[in-house]
Amino acid sequence: MALLFFVCLFYLLVLFAEKALVRLSPHDIEALRENDDSASKRVLALADQLRSSLAALLLARVLLILILGVGCMSWFLKNNGFKAALHQFSTTQQLP
Numbered sequence: 001m002a003l004l005f006f007v008c009l010f011y012l013l014v015l016f017a018e019k020a021l022v023r024l025s026p027h028d029i030e031a032l033r034e035n036d037d038s039a040s041k042r043v044l045a046l047a048d049q050l051r052s053s054l055a056a057l058l059l060a061r062v063l064l065i066l067i068l069g070v071g072c073m074s075w076f077l078k079n080n081g082f083k084a085a086l087h088q089f090s091t092t093q094q095l096p
Contacts, residue, residue, distance in 0.1 A: 021046060021057070
């Protein structure tokens with residue numbers, strides 16, 4: 001369960017990084033060029049390669065969604081209470 005929590009946190013981090021990269025204005029880029037610290041240089045490198053950076057972030061989001069889906073289904077299938085509730089629901093609804 002803790003692993004799923006960390007995957008969710010990492011997913012949010014990737015999502016926010018993508019949003020921040022898309023919302024960079026030309027004024028922000030000029031301000032980053034005037035700065036000489038290492039963080040500004042990394043952001044400028046990502047902004048210069050915008051298409052590949054966005055593609056990598058999109059692939060990371062898709063992979064994290066798949067990991068979350070598989071992890072949740074694995075947890076649900078291992079949970080005996082959930083199996084019993086599904087069986088009871090199918091019998092009350094007269095599902096095959």
